Amino acid sequence: MQSQQESPVKYLVVPFETGTSPAPLKRLGPHEVLERWHAVDRSAHGPHLVVVPDENGEGWAAAALVTARPHTAYLKIVDAVGDVSTAVAAVVAHARGLELAQVKWEGWTATPEDVAAAGFTPLRPPLAQAEEAAGPAAGHVRWLRGCAAAEPPYYGQTTHFTxxxxxxxxxxxxxxxxxxxxxxxxxxxxxxxxxxxxxxxxxxxxxxxxxxxxxxxxxxxxxxxxxxxxxxxxxxxxxxxxxxxxxxxxxxxxxxxxxxxxxxxxxxxxxxxxxxxxxxxxxxxxxxxxxxxxxxxxxxxxxxxxxxxxxxxxxxxxxxxxxxxxxxxxxxxxxxxxxxxxxxxxxxxxxxxxxxxxxxxxxxxxxxx
Incomplete structure (x- = not known):
């Protein structure tokens, strides 16, 4: 377990293992959210929890499941539970500490109010995806380095070869x-x-x-x-x-x-x-x-x-x-x-x-x- 800090957010980075949820996470996360976290093997994308301790330091006030493709310059929040705004602020601080360009946030449970308050911009939903694709209806982005790139439409190839x-x-x-x-x-x-x-x-x-x-x-x-x-x-x-x-x-x-x-x-x-x-x-x-x-x-x-x-x-x-x-x-x-x-x-x-x-x-x- 690694402790890191970016004022004013104090957070911990905890490994995430498919099939196992720490007790503090079970107290924070709704069953359907944790079930989604464990529904696939995310190990190839470096899954970890960014955790905000509670005031007495004995439990967790907030947590976010974070992943990213290897050899890229972003982090993705799958969901945030507990005090959502604090969890997202911790992930942003974590990404800044890693000198990354961007944080994304999948829209499974994110509300428009939380998204706007955290400085994220909604992404345009995809125009198409392959039949086996499984993703949220909405997504959001916050750029940390440089100007935001103009957004093209997203179109997921519908075959394996196109x-x-x-x-x-x-x-x-x-x-x-x-x-x-x-x-x-x-x-x-x-x-x-x-x-x-x-x-x-x-x-x-x-x-x-x-x-x-x-x-x-x-x-x-x-x-x-x-x-x-x-x-x-x-x-x-x-x-x-x-x-x-x-x-x-x-x-x-x-x-x-x-x-x-x-x-x-x-x-x-x-x-x-x-x-x-x-x-x-x-x-x-x-x-x-x-x-x-x-x-x-x-x-x-x-x-x-x-x-x-x-x-x-x-x-x-x-x-x-x-x-x-x-x-x-x-x-x-x-x-x-x-x-x-x-x-x-x-x-x-x-x-x-x-x-x-x-x-x-x-x-x-x-x-x-």
Whole structure:
């Protein structure tokens, strides 16, 4: 048990173990709340209790269950029990002590009055989620470092393979190029069908599909290898025809004038692109955040000191991960750099999307800096 203090909040950090609730917590927490806390194995996301002792120091006045994806720059309050305002203030102090960028709060039991009093801002609810997704109807955020990043719509991919299409659609909705009400499953599957390498979307095919869908937007493709990618897990007979499709995508990019940069898009370059009001579709491995090495597309759209703000269209319900985690997610620069190395023989892939160009302007810009 670790005791920490940030004036005027005195709090303790206590490990949380699935299936076991300390006696002081049982006295504070309603049965249905504690039941939700133990309903899934949250161990992959560092669950712990932030506890405020009572005045005589013999019990607890308040407590909050706190989790976060590994290698990120936020904490998430699942619920707060007892003196809710004091519990939330303790979590904020805890996050400041860890020099994190943000605290989120799932809306299972949070009231609008408590949310506003604690300085949190409501998040827009998701437009869609996968059938197996399990999350609260509401979520809230408080930024601790830097200016709050502008909020894109959150859309959870509805299949296991449409992350690339979803990140592109969310980027265009965030830019105002695509109406929010057009961000739906039909749009998701339509763009995926144009971009897919069956079933994954590799960088060149995705970039070409984005250019086809929005020819006035500046598109750049970044891929630091000439070999076919995202095929290593397939038998050789399955790799051959998909590699041929990737060659066709490169020919399509050349005909359309969409540049393919052969250098790695560094985190500095990602920050610079965002500073130019571009958005970056970045291919990452989920090994650091979720514990399994699967290639996955995320959208980089904002920055705060020390971290890039992303949208992740996938959340792992089985470990208590919800859309509140995946939305407006700050990832430290160093972590993002590590995540962007994909596969056992690492390569790096990204697609940059700029603002729509006026008629007569070249739709595609330089792919490397």
């Amino acid at each position: 992350c690339g299409a979803v990140t592109a659609l969310v980027a265009q909705a965030h830019a105002g190029t695509l109406p929010r009400d057009a961000l739906d499953r039909r749009a998701e599957l339509t763009l995926w069908r144009d971009a897919t390498n069956f079933p994954a979307c590799e960088p060149v095919g995705l970039g070409v599909a984005v250019h086809r869908a929005w020819p006035s937007s500046t598109v750049g493709i970044h891929l630091d290898t000439d070999r076919p990618v995202l095929l290593d897990h397939l038998p050789e007979s399955e790799q051959e025809w998909r590699a041929h499709l990737q060659g066709m995508s490169r020919a399509d990019a050349a005909r359309a004038g969409v540049p393919i940069g052969t250098g790695r898009l560094s985190v500095t370059a990602i920050r610079n692109a965002i500073g130019r009001r571009e958005q970056v579709l970045l291919l990452v491995s989920l090994a650091a955040m979720q514990g399994f090495d699967v290639p996955h597309w995320v959208l980089c759209h904002g920055t705060v000191p020390g971290a890039v703000v992303i949208e992740d269209p996938w959340a792992g319900a089985a470990v208590g991960d919800t859309w509140v985690d995946a939305h407006l997610l700050p990832v430290p620069d160093r972590s993002l750099d590590t995540m962007s190395a994909v596969s056992a023989d690492p390569f790096h892939g990204a697609v940059t999307i700029g603002r729509p160009q006026p008629p007569g302007a070249s739709p595609s810009g330089p792919a490397d800096e």
